[in-house]
Amino acid sequence: MLKVEALYTEYPNEKGEVVRAAQNVSFDVPEGKLFTLLGPSGCGKTTTLRSIAGLERPRSGLISVDGVAVYSSTKNVFIAPNKRNFGMVFQSYAIWPHMNVFKNAAFPLEVGSKKFSKKQIEDKVMRVLTAVGLDHVADREATKMSGGQQQRLALARALVMEPKLLLLDEPLSNLDAKLRERMRFELKRMQRELGLTTVYVTHDQSEALALSHEIAVMSAGQVVQIGSPRDIYERPRNKFVADFVGLTNFLDATIDGKAGEASFHVKSSIGALSVTSFNDFATGDNVLVSVRPEDIELTEQRPEGVNVIEGVVDFKVFLGEYLDYQVKVGDHQVLARVHPSFNVPVGGKVFMRMNPEKCITIQDNTQYQKAA
Ligand SMILES: Nc1ncnc2c1ncn2[C@@H]1O[C@H](COP(=O)(O)OP(=O)(O)O)[C@@H](O)[C@H]1O
Numbered sequence: 477m478l479k480v481e482a483l484y485t486e487y488p489n490e491k492g493e494v495v496r497a498a499q500n501v502s503f504d505v506p507e508g509k510l511f512t513l514l515g516p517s518g519c520g521k522t523t524t525l526r527s528i529a530g531l532e533r534p535r536s537g538l539i540s541v542d543g544v545a546v547y548s549s550t551k552n553v554f555i556a557p558n559k560r561n562f563g564m565v566f567q568s569y570a571i572w573p574h575m576n577v578f579k580n581a582a583f584p585l586e587v588g589s590k591k592f593s594k595k596q597i598e599d600k601v602m603r604v605l606t607a608v609g610l611d612h613v614a615d616r617e618a619t620k621m622s623g624g625q626q627q628r629l630a631l632a633r634a635l636v637m638e639p640k641l642l643l644l645d646e647p648l649s650n651l652d653a654k655l656r657e658r659m660r661f662e663l664k665r666m667q668r669e670l671g672l673t674t675v676y677v678t679h680d681q682s683e684a685l686a687l688s689h690e691i692a693v694m695s696a697g698q699v700v701q702i703g704s705p706r707d708i709y710e711r712p713r714n715k716f717v718a719d720f721v722g723l724t725n726f727l728d729a730t731i732d733g734k735a736g737e738a739s740f741h742v743k744s745s746i747g748a749l750s751v752t753s754f755n756d757f758a759t760g761d762n763v764l765v766s767v768r769p770e771d772i773e774l775t776e777q778r779p780e781g782v783n784v785i786e787g788v789v790d791f792k793v794f795l796g797e798y799l800d801y802q803v804k805v806g807d808h809q810v811l812a813r814v815h816p817s818f819n820v821p822v823g824g825k826v827f828m829r830m831n832p833e834k835c836i837t838i839q840d841n842t843q844y845q846k847a848a
């Protein structure tokens with residue numbers, strides 16, 4: 477439905493140099509899906525979103541909706557933002573303080589170029605207020621509402637024009653942690669129920685994993701991997717993605733031979749391991765093995781099976797629903813996250829078992845591949 481192709485958006489800075497904000501960004505968002513741009517601050521998420529909205533003029537590329545270009549450098553097309561019919565909610569959503577909830581949501585209809593009757597406005601506004609669960613407070617002053625309600629009102633205002641595409645830039649980041657989590661579910665429910673094609677921007681990996689059909693992880697203006705939340709988390713293609721999305725252990729390793737279709741034997745910094753790989757490697761190649769802390773089983777007795785490494789508990793941290801064990805193997809530290817009932821004192825011997833399918837081999841490079 478939305479197609480972004482080879483998008484480059486750049487800014488001049490104060491020194492007259494070029495800031496490469498979006499570099500060869502490409503992705504597709506199917507009808508009704510929520511697509512997330514995830515990455516650290518400054519990686520070009522907002523720039524990409526604003527380019528889609530028409531608030532920035534890219535240097536080159538193509539942005540189209542249902543096959544119709546809203547921006548194309550080759551065809552010299554640039555549709556003005558107010559003609560694109562996209563709904564937008566930003567981090568600092570502005571609620572009009574002197575208007576009640578109904579008036580706030582009705583505002584876009586009243587100032588728009590299209591004229592609506594009073595009855596039409598009433599119908600449209602009450603429909604979106606019902607969708608966001610604010611129909612019962614339509615008469616309330618906007619400033620008398622909680623942060624979560626104001627956020628939903630901002631969403632209602634973005635939806636009232638029945639946009640083809642919804643663009644959300646860190647819409648939950650001004651809310652406190654508890655409310656943010658609740659709104660995350662609300663937003664997901666609403667997006668799914670209304671079938672809103674949405675581009676969502678966040679630097680918060682758990683938000684991205686929870687909300688998205690698909691995620692594009694960005695770094696330094698480039699898309700480094702696109703995939704489902706599970707793909708991104710379980711099959712990171714490079715060190716940046718493995719590191720940015722969730723906690724992981726990186727082990728230096730050398731390929732010691734092929735073990736199967738997508739598996740290898742490696743010599744790692746903590747011992748011999750069987751690992752999984754989505755790339756092909758030759759014996760002797762230097763690689764990194766990524767193992768998530770929750771994918772390491774700890775036992776007091778040596779368990780059966782492969783990928784068992786002996787270590788010593790260096791320290792542990794109680795975190796309520798789980799316990800983090802820092803395990804020492806020679807000079808190396810490995811983090812294991814286990815059930816809090818597992819109890820071995822600091823200095824005690826433990827065995828770590830790692831499922832080969834959860835030991836992911838990635839190329840030991842910091843050069844991220846370009847978007848496909
Ligand atoms: N209006 C602007 N003028 C100059 N540089 C900008 C402007 N907007 C963003 N940038 C720069 O472009 C890069 C990407 O910024 P941005 O898209 O806001 O990243 P993100 O939303 O991922 O934090 C950053 O280096 C930022 O400083």
Ligand SMILES: [Mg+2]
Nearest residue numbers: 518521522523
């Ligand atoms: Mg931003």
